[in-house]
Amino acid sequence: MSRGVAIHSWSGSYYINSEKRWENGSLSLTRTMVYFVSNQSKESLASFRLSRIMEIKMESSSFIFSTLTVLEEGNVKHWFGSLKPNRVVVYNVLEHFWRERLLSPTSEARGAEGQPSKGRELINLVAESQRRLEDTGMVLSHQGEQFDNVMQGLEKIDSDLGVADKLLLELESPSWWPFGKLPWKTQQDAKAEDASRAAAAAASATGKGSGRNKVIASIPAVVNKGGNSDLKPGCLLVLVSSLEVRDTNCQLLHRFERNEVDEIRVHSPYEITVRQRFIGKPDICYRFLSAKMPEAMSVLEMQYKKKVELTSEYCAFKATPVSSPCDTEGPNWNEGLLQKCQETDLPLEVPAGALSQLQVHVLQPSVSQSEAQELKQ
Structure with a gap:
């Protein structure tokens, strides 16, 4: 076959x-x-x-x-x-x-594999919930890191402002000045207002740029670096402004900024290579192999349209037709599938009032003994 x-x-x-x-x-x-x-x-x-x-x-x-x-x-x-x-x-x-x-x-x-069993359907439901929970946890963890960094920055700013406030109080009302307010205080107030306006504008710009870190797609993958053969499990994150390579513990291995990606070579629908070129030092190259790669490719083709290159391996892979139920397990399997399909076909003539019951019987088959054992396991 x-x-x-x-x-x-x-x-x-x-x-x-x-x-x-x-x-x-x-x-x-x-x-x-x-x-x-x-x-x-x-x-x-x-x-x-x-x-x-x-x-x-x-x-x-x-x-x-x-x-x-x-x-x-x-x-x-x-x-x-x-x-x-x-x-x-x-x-x-x-x-x-x-x-x-x-x-x-x-x-x-x-x-290619026929109707999934009841146990497989149950596993699919649990796995889908787990995947959504993992994606949510990853986003929350990323936002938590950003929040911690903001809090550390605010604490440092608050400490510096406290020191500056003490110094300003001493300068504004020194013990040797008998006339109250200093003459240059009005100039300092004007500069402080300008600084506050600039800080507000910077904060607004930062808020607008936070959308750059939004995760568009996250897929599990087997990753290797530099063209070596040491494939390790990890994941590929496609963000608005970058591509991130992470290990199984969600630790960041490398981040490709959007303008740093020089080439994305597609070896097959499941395997790609992302490269960043340098002058005078080795390129940074990561290879990704994933069963979920087609989901990420639709996004990558939109974001990096001019940098995506299809290799001859990919062309040979796409030239091969997708496996169908008729070319999988040989003649015996084909005959069994054909007989099964013929057995489940609706009759040409159905008595009045029995069509709904027949459709329910066909669409919702009873659980067999083997499926009950599988659900129990």
């Missing part, structure tokens, strides 16, 4: 349980699948959908050999070893795409 262009591939080895040996090859990740192809026979030794993954772990084989294991539905366990650059990078990428596909499958995934 046609798997499409791989989002990412890594060289490694796969343990063939039936033959009790390791086979060298390449592990690849596509939009909806993970598969391993042998270097020698060019045959697929393992192929499974992201939706069928139950668990991804880093384990050891014979207490020495570090491996990455993937547990598939049906208690089928796949062992991958000798992964390059290392198994942590592969784990971060696979775990990111698996989690995003599990928690918030796109319309494309729904079309």
Whole structure:
């Protein structure tokens, strides 16, 4: 079957349980699948959908050999070893795409994987609430930092004003001046009024500029810096005036101001590179791989229209048609889907008064025993 262009591939080895040996090859990740192809026979030794993954772990084989294991539905366990650059990078990428596909499958995934189960729908509702809460917490944390900085600045200004007030009182009424008000006091009052007007204007300008820090989009991503292969989980924030790179603890790694972004290279719908060029020193470059990248690309194309560059990899990726229910699991799967669709079609003639009941029955199927067990888990 046609798997499409791989989002990412890594060289490694796969343990063939039936033959009790390791086979060298390449592990690849596509939009909806993970598969391993042998270097020698060019045959697929393992192929499974992201939706069928139950668990991804880093384990050891014979207490020495570090491996990455993937547990598939049906208690089928796949062992991958000798992964390059290392198994942590592969784990971060696979775990990111698996989690995003599990928690918030796109319309494309729904079309390719069929109707989601009741347990999956429940997980989606909880995950969506969690994501909204994380976004709200991030915005509140950012606003809290700004408020703390403002309070520190106000305290320092208040302290300086207290010292200045004492000095002014001593200057205005020194013990040796017998005539009351000093002659230059009127000039100082005029200067103080001008300064207050300037401060008010600056505060107004600062209030207008606060909208520049508004978060437009926030997506989880696997990030690496400088073109190295060390991919780590983090997130990409698209603001009105900048792009921010943060780690899993929301700590700022780097901020690209809008006028500092020189190039955004799109390698695939899920992978981009943001670059800031310098003269006389190395460029600052970050690479982002995310299952949610299409959501951010619509904003990036509007804000950085002239700086977005589509690579040949992206063109090859887009030239491959999106997986559909008719080209996923082979002929047997196709026949099963066709039979299922035929079984759920409405009859051509429906007795009067029974249409509403029939529609309710079709649109809201009863919960099966397996779905009840899944909800219980």
